[in-house]
Amino acid sequence: MDQFISCMGNFFSRAVNGIVLSAQSEDPGIIMRTIDYLSRRSDLILDLMLEHLWLVVFTLVIAIAVSVVVGVIISYYESFAQTVLGICQVLMVIPSMAMLAFMVPIFGIGFTTGVVALVLYSLLPIVRNTYTGIRELDPAIVEAAKGMGMTERRVLLKIKLPLARPVIMAGIRTAAVMMIGIAAIAAYVGAGGLGELIFSGISRGHQPMIIAGAIGVSIIAVAFDYLLYWGEKRFSVEGRTREVTE
Amino acid sequence: MIKLEGLSKIFPGHTIPAVKDLNLEVKEGDVCVLVGPSGCGKTTTMKMINRLYEPTGGKIYIRGEEALKMDPIKLRLDIGYVIQEIGLFPHMTIEENVATVPNEKHWPADQVKQKVDEVMTLVGLDPNVFKSRYPSALSGGQRQRVGVARAMVSDPPIMLMDEPFGAVDPITRARLQNEFLRIQERMGKTIVFVTHDIDEAIKMSDTIAVMREGELIQHATPSDLLSAPADEFVSNLVGRNRSIKRLHLIRINEILEDVNRAKPISEDAQTEEIKKQLDQSDIRTVIVVDRNNKLKGIIGVNDLKRTTGEVAKDYCQDVSDTVTSDATLNDALSVMLELGEGYVAVVNEDDQYEGTITLGDLLNVVKEDN
Amino acid sequence: MLQNLWKWLIIPLIMLGIGAAVVIYTVNNPTDSIVARMLTYERVFRVIREHMALLLVSMIGATIVGVLGGIMLSRPKLYYIGRVAENIVNIGQTVPSLAVLALFYTVLGLGFRVAVFALFIYSILPILRNTFAGIDGVERSIVEAARGMGMNPFRVLTKIELPIAFPIIVAGIRTAIVINVGAATLATFIGGGGLGDLIVTGLSVHRDMIIFTGAVIAAITAIFLDYMIGKVEERVVRWT
Structure with a gap:
């Protein structure tokens, strides 16, 4: 225990020292150098950013299609559901580096590897939320719909999915934010994007490059998170309710 | 404490x-x-x-x-x-x-x-x-x-x-x-x-x-x-x-004296008399009793139109519920609510007619209190 | 009881068995001389040891700091700071782990300790947030009943608030572990070592066997830890 505390103290002092040193004397021009780098290579950074977004959006579309279908299917087969959710849980727990590593021998280096890994990761949040969103609907609503003579297909499309949409949207948001981070790692296996800046920056010891990449990825992630959060609120059922004026 | x-x-x-x-x-x-x-x-x-x-x-x-x-x-x-x-x-x-x-x-x-x-x-x-x-x-x-x-x-x-x-x-x-x-x-x-x-x-x-x-x-x-x-x-x-x-x-007999209501008519009262009584009645209903003052039934305005006959006995409808005069006003209210009528007939233990209580009478009691 | 324990242990034991079998097989059957040189027991055990050190030190530290910090922020005097901190933490959690490691590298340089420190800071976030949210979520009436019956604030915290918030705190720790296990394989990029070393080495020399060994052990470690904390989570919530 003593050892642990002294160890922790050591880290803190090191960290504080590091920050203070880098801010004061060692490298006073880091901010300037980063700004300089950004202005010089803005075209490259923009390209990589678009590449990053393309990878994420492309994958997200596939992931939503696959996951919502899986989620709907398992909502009809209760016994099946726990197994599928368990597998998805395990997939998400596997470290992203390990997942990408598994993909490389199969799909080689490149975009495909990134897409497959990202889809596997995003399964759990969307599948689980689709499943719980449907399962936790008020059974009376579903019964009423059936009682009025809707076919199961109509009940699903007209009642269940629209009502479960906020929950599904929340799952998509979780998945999207996670994907942006993992897409950065996927740059290491040649999927492209802002991760390239981070990795080549680290290997060359080029700090402005690393900062540009890291902050770029963070900005995308925070922006996506906010955008989807806003979308959730804006397009939710409540958001569309209008006061009836006589 | x-x-x-x-x-x-x-x-x-x-x-x-x-x-x-x-x-x-x-x-x-x-x-x-x-x-x-x-x-x-x-x-x-x-x-x-x-x-x-x-x-x-x-x-x-x-x-x-x-x-x-x-x-x-x-x-x-x-x-x-x-x-x-x-x-x-x-x-x-x-x-x-x-x-x-x-x-x-x-x-x-x-x-x-x-x-x-x-x-x-x-x-x-x-x-x-x-x-x-x-x-x-x-x-x-x-x-x-x-x-x-x-x-x-x-x-x-x-x-x-x-x-x-x-x-x-x-x-x-x-x-x-x-x-x-x-x-x-x-x-x-x-x-x-x-x-x-x-x-x-x-x-x-x-x-x-x-x-x-x-x-x-x-x-x-x-x-x-x-x-x-x-x-x-x-x-x-x-x-x-x-x-x-x-x-x-409050018990019913405490207020019954103060209530001024038309007298009941006998079984063999003529149609003309019934009509006269009905016009005077504030509840649009007359009470019918037999010779011993026992409650026989009631006649409403519609009963007179619907059925043909000569004397009160012919028009008379049965009464489904009454209260006794020693019951409380609250009991009377319950019966009225149950029957869905604005009045209830009050009888004594021998089923002899004593009077009629209306919702208005109850309201008066409540008003006095306030 | 013993039977229960056995049920508990059977899945972790199977997982450890698979891990051990993979290591023994790959080390003893190298596909060529490069693999043989790169994949020795000594090297495999070293990266596992490093990996565990990364995880344990950062997680223990983050749990202590996160829980204590969450408790402090939930106290009435600091409550509004807590509300603000919650929002900052939410944004911080959105920042990808690779970006966090990279940014710490630019400030602190390379090394194992930098990696531990970055993981430690990153893991505090979900624990801190869940501790705060868990205590904040305890119904006011319950706290009031406890106070009204004569519990002092410390008793209210330890007997009522923490036990009720416990499942949420454990869920936060579980989230932190999952994130941490994933991020620990990235530590290699800033010189932190760990199982990421094997994967990166394998990728750079194009030897699938090395990649595979590293990935399998990393995945098993992650699943193992998640499984164990999941069981703990199940055990503690008897009352709902």
Whole structure:
């Protein structure tokens, strides 16, 4: 225990020292150098950013299609559901580096590897939320719909999915934010994007490059998170309710 | 037992006091109910007694001791506390919940166990069944019982109850109230009880303290409050209930003499006479009796049109329900509501007609009262 | 009881068995001389040891700091700071782990300790947030009942608030572990070592066997830890 505390103290002092040193004397021009780098290579950074977004959006579309279908299917087969959710849980727990590593021998280096890994990761949040969103609907609503003579297909499309949409949207948001981070790692296996800046920056010891990449990825992630959060609120059922004026 | 002197409370950030210069004394073994509309300061007053809220002015004496100078923790350990939301601890079994205060007081384990069993039985929960359950497995009424048991387990001489029966359905509430009264009769605790329901206040209390906007308006026994409300506010508060209570108290024969209504007609009265009587009747109905003044039935306006005949007997319809003259006005009201009519015929034990009571007569009684 | 314990242990034991079998097989059957040189028991055990050190030190530290910090922020005096901190933490959690490691590298340089420190800071976030949210979420009436019955603030915290918030706190720790296990394999990029070393080495020399070994052990570690904390989570919530 003593050892642990002294160890922790050591880290803190090191960290504080590091920050203070880098801010004061060692490298006073880091901010300037980063700004300089950004202005010089803005075209490259923009390209990589678009590449990053393309990878994420492309994958997200596939992931939503696959996951919502899986989620709907398992909502009809209760016994099946726990197994599928368990597998998805395990997939998400596997470290992203390990997942990408598994993909490389199969799909080689490149975009495909990134897409497959990202889809596997995003399964759990969307599948689980689709499943719980449907399962936790008020059974009376579903019964009423059936009682009025809707076919199961109509009940699903007209009642269940629209009502479960906020929950599904929340799952998509979780998945999207996670994907942006993992897409950065996927740059290491040649999927492209802002991760390239981070990795080549680290290997060359080029700090402005690393900062540009890291902050770029963070900005995308925070922006996506906010955008989807806003979308959730804006397009939710409540958001569309209008006061009836006589 | 409990004495509040010039008690006041101003919440930080507010200018209007929540409780203003309040003086109140609760005698040992009494149930004092604080009643008033929401926001009148009744809960605030109660929470100052166990110092969940610190008063901004005034003094509190509990058994002659100044509560504000005592250690609040020790003070609270000796005051049972029940709140509307019950506040059962969801991560503890019922037994652990009930044993909270004894455990805080570090009682020996076997004594705690015995006391928990005793108090659970007292509130009507079988310890063997409920002890090891968690609150989530209980119904609303059962939870309320646990809440009361938990407050009573260490035998506190004083109990504070904030709408303790507020969160259950009316039937369960009535049952819990009756059980509580039964227990209180035996235990004789000094209780401060908060409610916004005047019915509950009248039912449960030895004294009622009516509050409005942080001030004590009247502190009196329920019957004094009913007969002599201090001001308009109090009479409004008890108003409706007071009248209905009066319906309970007054018997039909007490008002029957004052009611001036057309005489009944005999069985063989002619159609013309019936028509004349009907025009005069304020209830558009005439009562038909036989020679011995026994009730035979009634004739309404429509009966005359619908059926053909010559004498009253031919038009006469049966009466499905009547009241006796020694019944209360409330009984008369019940029958009227049941029949869906605005009147009811009154007979004596031999089924002889005595008169008719209308809704209007009842209203007059209620009006006089106000 | 013993039977229960056995049920508990059977899945972790199987997982450890698979991990051990993979290591033994790959080390003893190298596909060529490069693999043989790179994949020795000594090297495999070293990266596992590093990996565990990364995880344990950062997680223990983050749990202590996160829980204590969450408790402090939930106290009435600091409550509004807590509300603000919650929002900052939410944004911080959105920042990808690779970006966090990279940014710490630019400030602190390379090394094992930098990696531990970055993981430690990153793991505090979900624990801190859940501790705060868990205590904040305890119904006011329950706290009031406890206070009204004569519990002092410390007793209320330890007997009522923390036990009720416990499942949420454990869920926060579980989230932190999952994130941490994923991020620990990235530590290699800033010189932190760990199982990422094997994967990166394998990728750079194009030897699938090395990649595979590293990935399998990393995945098993992650699943193992998640499984164990999941069981703990199940055990603690008996009352709902």
